[in-house]
Each structure stands twice: as structure tokens, then as C-alpha cells.
Amino acid sequence: QPTNQPTISQHRIHPSTSHTQSQRFILAARGELETSHMAEEQGKGPTKSDAIEPMAERPVVEPPISIVAQEEVEEMCFQLLSSDEATMYLDRDAHVQFLKRGLTGLSAGYQCLDSSKPWLIFWIVHALELLGEPLTEQEADSCISTLKTCQDINGGFGGGYLQEGHLASTYAAVNAIAVINTPEAWDIINRDALREFLLRLRNPDGSLSLHVGGEVDVRALYCACVAAYLCGLDPAELYPDSANWIARCQTYEGGIAATPYTEAHGGYAFCGLAALILLGAVDHIDLNELLHWAAHRQMSVEGGFQGRTHKLVDGCYSFWVGGLFPLLGKLLCDDFGTSLFSQDALCEYILGCCQYPGGGLVDKPGKRPDFYHSCMCLSGLSTAKSFGLVASGLKEVPPIHPIVNVRTDKVIAMHDHFTPSTSQSSSQPTTPR
Secondary structure (H helix, E strand, C coil): CCCCCCCHHHHCCCCCCCCCHHHHHHHHHHCCHHHHHHHHHCCCCCCHHHCCCCHHHCCCCCCCHHHHHHHHHHHHHHHHHHCCCCCCCCCHHHHHHHHHHHHHCCCHHHHHHHHHHHHHHHHHHHHHHHCCCCCCHHHHHHHHHHHHHHECCCCCECCCCCCCCCHHHHHHHHHHHHHHCCHHHHCCCCHHHHHHHHHHCECCCCCEECCCCCCECHHHHHHHHHHHHHCCCCHHHHCCCHHHHHHHCECCCCCEECCCCCCECHHHHHHHHHHHHHHCCHHHCCHHHHHHHHHCCECCCCCCEECCCCCCECCCHHHHCCCHHHHHHHHHHCCCCCCCCCHHHHHHHHHHHCECCCCCECCCCCCCCEHHHHHHHHHHHHHHHCCCCCCCCCCCCCCECCCCCCEHHHHHHHHHHHCCHHHCHHHCCCCCC
8 A cells, every 4th residue: 555645636536527427428328429539539529420310310318317416526526625725624613513502402303313312412422522522511411311211121222212222222322321431321321131132132043133123234233232342241142143144244346235135335334344343253254355345435536435336425434434444454454554545535525525614514515514424524534543644623533443433442441341350351352442
């Protein structure tokens, strides 16, 4: 891998070519692509003899919407990153104000997330921590009180008061508790009930359901393994047969899908690899093929990551795909700092294209900010920083645990709190402490 990362002017590819992608699609559909290129090389336009048939008789062929959307995003990103006024610093104060508003009250538009209270808390408190903004005692107590009401009497956490335990909500709640990092927060977890909940969701083939009778996918195993690890439980003991099921989710592309025989996806790829590390079973998948797939998710013009082949860039994959590289670097090169992607390009996308002027971070230019993308974009910055990148405003972004997505020292504190001192060394996954 090269030791020096390219500058903006070196690694940015202007989206404009002799034919844009949509123009090439139309020409190919009409059978004119080769003729048009020959004419251009000769310095003239197509002649009458070049035409196969009169234009009026040919059907109008429109490019797919996906191609048009890709070109629009590329052009917006290129203009933002090429501008003399490009923002290459982290607007910390604006983002803190945006996030703090979410702790005191939400607009009516957030009603659709009423069953996602643990997620809202985690996204906000984790993003604030990455910005170096501690919670006040009142804010921490309020978060703890809300999370306590989300705990299911039968184990795990639901999305809200009296809601059924759900692995995604449990992951978010336990991670939020790790961020708050106080004995009062740790003490609300009913560890015995949590263990029974995690066992109850096992399926005979090694997969897990997200809730009793619920859907099955790789997220469930990742969420369960992280919650177990933070609470001092051994994921490998809970799920001895799950590594084989995850291996069945690796696709012909090299990525990992939600379930066997479906499409590889950035979020599921991270969940699958992270779960395998916690299970001590990374030898069950082809890591080189996963690296090949992940490296091709970084966009050449935008610099950020897409989640699937032929999809648009999205700021959240700054962590879900970007977070694969420190794990793969350690597993393949025995070095978390091995450069396997362009960190500078990722940071330029987040800083130059994803910061909303009024605070908060976005999916891509033209979108509105939200707590989820604010959290994941900042986690992606932390991941890039872990490779030694130093950019304006990033020096104080703390490192995160590459599997859990919580500040590393707080992961250690919570794990050690729940783990008997006699067994701490045997329960550590192959990740940094």
C-alpha cells in the first residue's frame, strides 16, 4: 500500500468525460456508441453515412434513474470538494447544538422512531462524546431513566416502555450505557435475564432471531455478541454453532449478506466480521475476498462509501464499511494501522459533503441532517483518524473500539465491571484493549 495518501486534486476524478454514463447508455442502446467515438477521434461529428437509420424512427431511450442519480451526486460532491470555500474542518459547535436539542425534545417528525428510544439515545450520546462534549449529570440521569423503562422483564431491551425485548434495541441500550459509563448506568442491566434472553433467540441452524418469532439476519448475531461481551458474557459459549451460519452469508462478491443467498451489504458485512471475531471464528470466511469487496465500495469521485454494488454513496457507511478496514488490517496484516483504503478521501467526503450548515451530518449533499448519520459519520472520522490522519478539527476525535463502536476505554471499563477478575484474560476477543 502507498505510504502517502493523494491530495484532493490527485484522487478526485471529474465526473465529466467525453460521454457521461447516461449518454453512453443511450448511445449504446441506439447502437451509436462506437460510431460516435470514431467521429470524435476524427474531430468531427457523426455524418449522415454514420447513421444507421433516421433519428425520427428510433425509440427514445432514457437512462435508468440510478445512473442519473449517480451523476447528480458525483457532480454535487465534485463541486463541493473543488470549491475554494470547501469546508475541511469539523464544525464542532454547530453539531453539538444540533445533538443537544435532541436530548430535550424532538419534533413531531420523530414519531416514527417512538419505538427506537435506545437508538436515539445511543446516536446522540455517542456522537456528543466523539465531539468531546460530556453529558451533564441531569442529561445522564435522564438517559438512564429512559433506558431503564425500556428493559423487558423477560430480558433484553425493547424500543420503548413495555415493549418486547429486541436485539437491535438491546445493542443500542447496552452501548448507550457503556458511553454513559457510570455505576448507576451499569446497575440497571439485569444480567441474568439478559443471558436467558440471548439464549432464547437461538435457532437450530445457528442463526438468531431479532426477537421471539422475529426476523433472522446477521445483525442479530452482531448485536447479541456485542451486548454479551460488554456484560461479561462469552459469545462463543452462547453461540457455538453460529460461525457456520455466518459463513453461509458470504456471497460470490466476497461481501456478507443479511442471510444466505442474498445480496452483500456494507452493514451486514461489518456485523458478520465483527461477530466472527467475538466468536473467535474468523477462519470461517475468506478474508481476502471480503477485503476485495470492501475496497471496491469506496467511490472514486465522492470519496465516501456505498453500501452495495451500483448504489449511491451514503455517509453512514463511513463506519459500516470503513470500519471493516482496521479489523481486516489486524487479521490480514497484524496491524490495525495498515492502510487499506483512502482515509483522506473518506474524511474529505464527510467534512466537505456531509456537514449541514445548521449542525448535524447528512447521508449525502442535499439531504437533511439526522442523529443516525451524525453518529455514523463521526464514527467514520474516528476510524480514519485511527490510521494516523490529522486534519483540522479531528485531533480531538477519540478512538473507538473497532468492533463495539464506543470509545475504547469505556468498552474496557464496562467489560471489566461485569467480568470476574479471574477470567478477564480468557474472554478478550482479538481486538485492542
